[in-house]
Amino acid sequence: MIVERIGRLEAESAAPLYLQLQRVLRDAIERRVLGPDEALPPERDLAEAYKVSRVTVRKALDGLVDARLLTRRQGAGTFVATRVEKNFATISSFTEDMLSRGRAPRSEWLSRSEGSVTPEEAMALGLSPGSPVYRFTRIRYADTQSMALEHATIPARVLESRDMVADSLYKALGDNRPVRVLQRLRAVLFTPEQAELLGIAAASAGLEIERRGFAADGRTVEFTRSYYRGDAYDFVAELSVGPV
Amino acid sequence: MIVERIGRLEAESAAPLYLQLQRVLRDAIERRVLGPDEALPPERDLAEAYKVSRVTVRKALDGLVDARLLTRRQGAGTFVATRVEKNFATISSFTEDMLSRGRAPRSEWLSRSEGSVTPEEAMALGLSPGSPVYRFTRIRYADTQSMALEHATIPARVLESRDMVADSLYKALGDNRPVRVLQRLRAVLFTPEQAELLGIAAASAGLEIERRGFAADGRTVEFTRSYYRGDAYDFVAELSVGPV
DNA sequence: CAGTGGTCTAGACCACTCA
DNA sequence: GAGTGGTCTAGACCACTGA
Known part of the structure; x- marks a missing residue:
């Protein structure tokens, strides 16, 4: 029954x-x-x-x-439950985020390189000085509208090669995909260079989002700094009371 | 043993x-x-x-x-666990947030009134049209630095009187304090009025944070819209993978 | 007061780690 | 192979809800 x-x-x-x-x-x-x-x-x-x-x-x-x-x-x-709110504050990549908002994500590559970690990256990723990393810089679009400028640094060991990243970084990461991320958000004014890349007016407001992503095994696998257009993007977060 | x-x-x-x-x-x-x-x-x-x-x-x-x-x-x-990150993304009021950053929170009241819900507030708070609410507007300071402009709307039934709110709204809410909040963040440019109230340059970038707070019984008890100085405040959020 | 979720027990077997 | 966490059972009593 x-x-x-x-x-x-x-x-x-x-x-x-x-x-x-x-x-x-x-x-x-x-x-x-x-x-x-x-x-x-x-x-x-x-x-x-x-x-x-x-x-x-x-x-x-x-x-x-x-x-x-x-x-x-x-x-x-x-x-x-009456499903008033759903799926807020769960991790999604830019790609997934845009798809869930009914928009078509697209990227324009500015650079894709390999190198050694800077001190700041080493700190954020928990790597030893000199460790190899891949760096990705791109402009993110939703449909035809520019949305964000993104700089990502990924430890070389979690990605087979830098050319694996076609559209979605998270897809390329596979099992190394973050299961937890820590984000820091600030409001900033775009620099003239940033504004030009995004094709918007100078001195517009933007959201600087610094993200560290942790894989299931606890290792840091992503350090990303993005600049989102204030007029085109908002961020939703759900918080709850601390540990019991 | x-x-x-x-x-x-x-x-x-x-x-x-x-x-x-x-x-x-x-x-x-x-x-x-x-x-x-x-x-x-x-x-x-x-x-x-x-x-x-x-x-x-x-x-x-x-x-x-x-x-x-x-x-x-x-x-x-x-x-x-090795406590690398702690207490991120747990709810705290402005008061608690500033105290945890080692700063002294203070408020300057702009208004404290009672009235009936606007349609927008009714929607956000899940109230019937005409329900009584309290409204609080203040400038928030950390030490002597202005940090944010805050407009809060609280259903009258969760607060004994509007004069109970001395410094911390969450303290006044007592058992009706939110255990879960949903926040929406956007980058904006301050209006001239806002900039003047905060004592900063016109056309500075700010963080608009819209917050809905839910008490333990599931009712919405808070609807707040705040404008934080981009140069003085950053927001940290922790996200994790969706429901299994 | 009947029915529901909340807590608790004693014991069992399996899957995995590590010396 | 000894020891650890992961899963599972059958049964019990309590606290609370609602007709």
Whole structure:
């Protein structure tokens, strides 16, 4: 009954049960089989239906609650969240960011080089002096509008060659893609050179974003400094209370 | 042995065991009783030492891993994280933010009024048209330097009176304090009026930050639009990968 | 007061690390 | 191969919600 409606676990999957169940539930929510504000079956029923223990059901639900897809009310039940805000403040590359805003990302390369780290880069990337890095400089466009000037420095060891970076840097990084980034944002006035490259009026306001990206293994894999047009780009961030 | 070193659970606490244990461990880490990179006792040993089940130990550790105080390596052990970055991207009010940067926050009130929501505010705060709100406008200083112009709108129901807000708005909000905020940042040029209020040159770059704050019960309790000096303030944000 | 989520236990097996 | 974290179970009691 429950399983028919929500979905089956994959029969011969090696993945942990709680992740399989999590996936089935997430899919059901995405496909609107479980509508907003709808109550999920009680944990005990889910456990019985999927032939797992209630602890496993709870572990599956925990992840979805963390991701704000579900809310729990003690004594009342577990409910599908009303999706007012979604996917804010999750990492995306410029490419993905623009696609999600319904725009077509494009890059114009200014340079693509290799060299040794500067002291500033070594500090930001956690590299020893003299380590080899690739540097990429480009103008980013959304549709035909210029959006940003971007300078990226990547440790050579995380990229097979500098020519792998065609359009998306994050795509080229593959498994070394950042799972966590730290960004620092400031408002600045564009320099005449920057304004000219972006094709905008001198003395316009821009957003300087300095980004350090960390891969799953904790190593720093990206140090990027970008200059976004203030009139064309805004940045959304979600913050929450500190560690418990 | 273990308990002597790390600390005791409170004897007669009503709090869940896993939270008590979490607290003891966090304290031990903060006090450097457990130093960076040091291995914690195995989960089974902790369970025995504190007379709780291993499941409870794991639940306590889970929270600390989420908060990045610990890292786990299967087969190897659980280790105290090397605290390279801490407390980024957690909510803080202007007051707290400045204090943490070692500066003295101060406000100069421009106005403090009550009224009915505008359509824009109603939308942002999730209020019905006509609902009463308080509005606060002030110039924010760090030491003697002007930092920002701030316009805040607060639903009247979450504040006892508008005169409760002395220095810190978040302090006045008490239990209605936001636990989650969504911010939108843009680079703008200051208007002549804004520049004059802040005592800076006309046509300087500034950071426009629009913030919506959500209390623990999910209600929107704050809608603020601020203008920060680009030359005096930067914003740090931490992002991570989306929901699993 | 019946039903729900919140916490907790004792024990088991597997996957991985490291000497 | 001993020791560690990762997953999972069956069952229990408590705290809270809502008809």
